[in-house]
Amino acid sequence: MIDLNAIVLKYYSKLNETDLLIWEYIARHKKEVSSLTITELAEATNVSRTTISRFVRKLGLTGYSEFKVLLNMSNETLPQSREAFHEACDCLSNYINKQRDKDFGKVCQLIFDAKRVFVYGTGDVQQSVAKQFKRLFLSVEEVVYDFAGTTFDPAMYNILDSNDLIFIISLSGNTDKVLSIARQLKMTGTKIISLTEFKNNPLAELSDENLYIDTTKLSFLATHPNYKMTMPYYLLVELLFIQYAMYKNNRLVLSESK
Structure with missing residues (x-):
């Protein structure tokens, strides 16, 4: 049009x-x-x-x-634009309600037990989410190392080991590049948590734990007829941060009471 x-x-x-x-x-x-x-x-x-x-x-x-x-x-x-706006709001609202009942316990435990935590975003949006992840977790005194570039330095395979944890943020979890990285990380024993859009994907199968986002295609821009929201990524990371802050506090309280 x-x-x-x-x-x-x-x-x-x-x-x-x-x-x-x-x-x-x-x-x-x-x-x-x-x-x-x-x-x-x-x-x-x-x-x-x-x-x-x-x-x-x-x-x-x-x-x-x-x-x-x-x-x-x-x-x-x-009217179509208004409909797209309402659809966007419904998508975010439904996603948040789904997370309300999700058990983040295993993910939080992996973060707490890890010697080091890394986060790797496979694209521009994913890298932005990785930086937000890093900023949030600093508030609970967790230093998260992020990869700023689009490439994954092979030297990292010599640095990471079974005591480390890496979050891989990918849209589909199905690209040759991200699967090659995940397979080599598995060989080092590094724990992997994937953040992807699609639930059934090879990266999720290679990961120790999986987190997912829900999104929908919106048509309200002629230049981007299949626009996808990025907000679910940020919502997921922030909700995980809140869950982890409470988890860490409880673990520390239990430790002090012994």
Whole structure:
């Protein structure tokens, strides 16, 4: 579907100050403008009919009629956008409710017993989540080492051992690269906890424990028709942090009482 906003951005350099004022008015009153004649729009924006016609042609359109068609199409997508927003909220709400009953005990125990904890993100978003993971766990005096690059230095296989724990954050858990890393880590005895989107994946099978995110494809952007939210990653890491903070406190209290 042709997006009117995208057209304006495409021809933005051709628009003068008056054109931009016209577009600003249209953008703020799309529904009302869709029913206006060219004369009525000219009066509403305090310009002439000729100026409106010139503005429309600068957008590569044949005339005001074509502009009105695209504007109406844009308005028709608004309910879909609202629906996508509600779907996004439902997705996050449902995911949080699922985590309410999840037992994080084994994951927390692996973190607590590990000599060192590492986290590795396989992509841009995953690396950002890894850094958030590192920041959060510092609050409970747990130093987490993260890999800042997209590559996994082979020298790490000589450093890691059975006393270490690594979180691998991957979208599918099914790429050759991440599976090769996981297999070599298993040979060193390193404990692995996977964070993936899909429950049935090879990385999860190679891991000691698995954590999953739920997400859904949303269609509200012409440039990203299958947009996926990244928030579940951050929600999962924060919920795990809260669970671990309580777990560690309980372990320390029990230790002091002996």
